[in-house]
Amino acid sequence: MHRKGTLPTTLDLFADDAPQPPATERIGPRSWVLRSFALPLIDRLLPALDSVLAQAPFRHMVTPGGHTMSAALSSCGSFGWITSPRGYAYSSIDPQTGQPWPAMPEVFFELAQQAADAAGFPGFVPDACLINRYIPGAKMSLHQDKDEQAYEWPVVSVSLGIPAMFLFGGLARNDATQRVPLFHGDVVVWGGEDRLRFHGVMPIKQAEHPQLGEQRINFTFRKAR
Ligand code: SIN
Ligand code: FE2
Numbered sequence: 001m002h003r004k005g006t007l008p009t010t011l012d013l014f015a016d017d018a019p020q021p022p023a024t025e026r027i028g029p030r031s032w033v034l035r036s037f038a039l040p041l042i043d044r045l046l047p048a049l050d051s052v053l054a055q056a057p058f059r060h061m062v063t064p065g066g067h068t069m070s071a072a073l074s075s076c077g078s079f080g081w082i083t084s085p086r087g088y089a090y091s092s093i094d095p096q097t098g099q100p101w102p103a104m105p106e107v108f109f110e111l112a113q114q115a116a117d118a119a120g121f122p123g124f125v126p127d128a129c130l131i132n133r134y135i136p137g138a139k140m141s142l143h144q145d146k147d148e149q150a151y152e153w154p155v156v157s158v159s160l161g162i163p164a165m166f167l168f169g170g171l172a173r174n175d176a177t178q179r180v181p182l183f184h185g186d187v188v189v190w191g192g193e194d195r196l197r198f199h200g201v202m203p204i205k206q207a208e209h210p211q212l213g214e215q216r217i218n219f220t221f222r223k224a225r
Helices: 039-056 106-118
Strands: 024-028 032-035 072-077 080-084 085-089 130-134 142-143 153-162 163-167 178-182 188-191 199-200 214-224
Touching: 024 178, 024 188, 032 106, 039 072, 039 106, 039 130, 072 080, 080 130, 106 153, 106 188, 106 214, 163 188
Parallel strands: none
Antiparallel strands: 024 032, 032 188, 072 130, 080 085, 130 214, 142 199, 153 188, 153 214, 163 178, 163 199
């Protein structure tokens, strides 16, 4: 520990609690995993999440094909992602409350913008944040994010809580997938030529997180319109 007024010693610099630069891993030409990137903001993110969920509680949506999604969903920002018998869409109104979605908390916006910037997409102004909650056993099948009108902007995906195995595929459904383990605080960004790559989440394994319990929360920031 270094005390106020004393210079840090070499030992201090290598102490376990010394701040580490965030590690980055490249998983595609314009796709990055930013390890622990959300952690510096976590004390602001969790209360902001609670306040969004108080206004727009999690719900299980039913796909146009009649299948109930295993992840529970909510949204904040100008547009929320919804399912209906007619298909997937972005809506400015939460169909469950009849009200506009909660505003995107400033700290969510900051995180999305900083992550996009770090991954080479400066100036990202997301207008939609989908919030997914996975309990053990929940999964997300391989899909493309293609309900947006603005593919020139990336997808910024934040993981909190218990770990997940993220699947990152190619531009065709049958392309090989990479398995990317994601942990509390990790952020994945994909855009440019990678923007329409298939991705999904394998069934979540039983685990418990000290702050979030037996769940994984994912924020997916996008520019919808
Ligand atoms: C999604 O693709 O909507 C969610 C991905 C994730 O939960 O990591
Ligand atoms: Fe997605």
